[in-house]
Amino acid sequence: MTGTGGPSAAGGTAGTGGPAWAGAWVADRLGVRLADGARPVGAGLSDLVGLAVRRNPRRAHLLVSAVLGKHVPTDPRLVYGAGLLLGGLVRARLHDVDVPSRAGAFLTDALDGAPGAAAALRDVLSEPQDPLDAIVFGYAETATALGHSVADALGGAYYLHSTRRPVPGFTAYGGFEEEHSHATSHLLLPANPADLDRDVPMVLVDDELSTGRTVLNTIEALHAVRPRRHYVLAALVDLRGDEDRARMDALAARLGARIDAVALAAGRVELPDGILDAGRALVASLTGPAAAPAAPAAPVTGAFPxxxxxxxxxxxxxxxxxxxxxxxxxxxxxxxxxxxxxxxxxxxxxxxxxxxxxxxxxxxxxxxxxxxxxxxxxxxxxxxxxxxxxxxxxxxxxxxxxxxxxxxxxxxxxxxxxxxxxxxxxxxxxxxxxxxxxxxxxxxxxxxxxxxxxxxxxxxxxxxxxxxxxxxx
The missing domain is CATH 3.40.50 (Rossmann fold)
Structure with a gap:
């Protein structure tokens, strides 16, 4: 997906004669549109994600990240560099410092496939800085490496991610439900719970903030166990609307804590009425009995060593x-x-x-x-x-x-x-x-x-x- 450039808010291509945006197919068939918002590091929402169709009755579309390395094979230095860049935004919010100005240019160049840009992004963000004490929490399964990368950018941070795998001998610290997920059970299994029981800033990392409900539910549950004064939500893209942001502010007031949010890009996903039914019909037309016959599947023979x-x-x-x-x-x-x-x-x-x-x-x-x-x-x-x-x-x-x-x-x-x-x-x-x-x-x-x-x-x-x-x- 790197090198695809970004579309307009209407979901077109990246300039005349450029390669197709990896979301144009869904935009054309389901009417999904991306609208750019804040661009704190130069890249827009549509530079950072494409679109696909979920096999999920609760959400028709899927944002597919160009920098996460989950669904799309990506230069690992771009993936790690993007995570470090997000961590740089967290550091700036915690410590009132600037992210290296070159980083945003390297990110956009890397997204365009410029030779050496991904390594340059990683390298400029790996330069030594004073460590910051914090707790960084990542969400399984998608954001486990992203959260790690944010913790790396802070230097002195303790990192923990949720897991769907119970492990004998480890006692659950708590759990929560990720409302939109197809597999919702999550556990927190720290080897040393005392590492979590400190009043230092907690950074909660996910690949996207759609409504923010999952992260706010997590904050409320963890705050009940160990109150702390400062939380930061960190995501590659922030899609929240005004009501979602107001909900975050209301929770902060109720808990007596500060809650900030940072992202590489912000914006919104505009969905037409009836999107779930249209998505189900589209999947059925491509996979059901009325679909065109699929080519015979190649036998899985394991030819290579x-x-x-x-x-x-x-x-x-x-x-x-x-x-x-x-x-x-x-x-x-x-x-x-x-x-x-x-x-x-x-x-x-x-x-x-x-x-x-x-x-x-x-x-x-x-x-x-x-x-x-x-x-x-x-x-x-x-x-x-x-x-x-x-x-x-x-x-x-x-x-x-x-x-x-x-x-x-x-x-x-x-x-x-x-x-x-x-x-x-x-x-x-x-x-x-x-x-x-x-x-x-x-x-x-x-x-x-x-x-x-x-x-x-x-x-x-x-x-x-x-x-x-x-x-x-």
Missing amino acids: VTRARLDWPSGLPDGGRHGFLPSHRARLDKDLPRMADTIADGLGDGFSRVLVLGFEELMYAPLRLAEALADALPDADVRYSTTTRSPVLAVDDPGYAIRTRLAFPAHDDPADGPGERYAYNVSAGFDRIVFAVDGPGDTGALAGGLLARLRALAPVTIATVPSRRRDA
């Missing part, structure tokens, strides 16, 4: 923020990333030009940082990053649509809420190497006959397993 990269993941280093991630963990990971990336690169062999590093659902940060280091280690290769997901989305092979292809496969981590279908989007034969970064609970026998069989039908696959933290670790 599978190898394993021995990462030698540092002992005791968490795989992410499911149980908490400290500044000392961050420093240790940074030290070991180049070594682990070299291990992966050495196992890829020769004769490749495009590499996908594919993460696994909530496991987004470790794969992102490995992909980022791999891109640095392989300057002549196009390294991209995305992850698998639970989210069911319609795929349409059209340049004006954000989700071009879909791989469906059974869950392979024995999920607590039972078996189900999982997905990897925009993963195609255009990649000539695939690195699948998975945690221990996901590296099971079910992986071989499901996702792995589909991946190895496309390209040689390298599995990089990141050990999950145990209660006694």
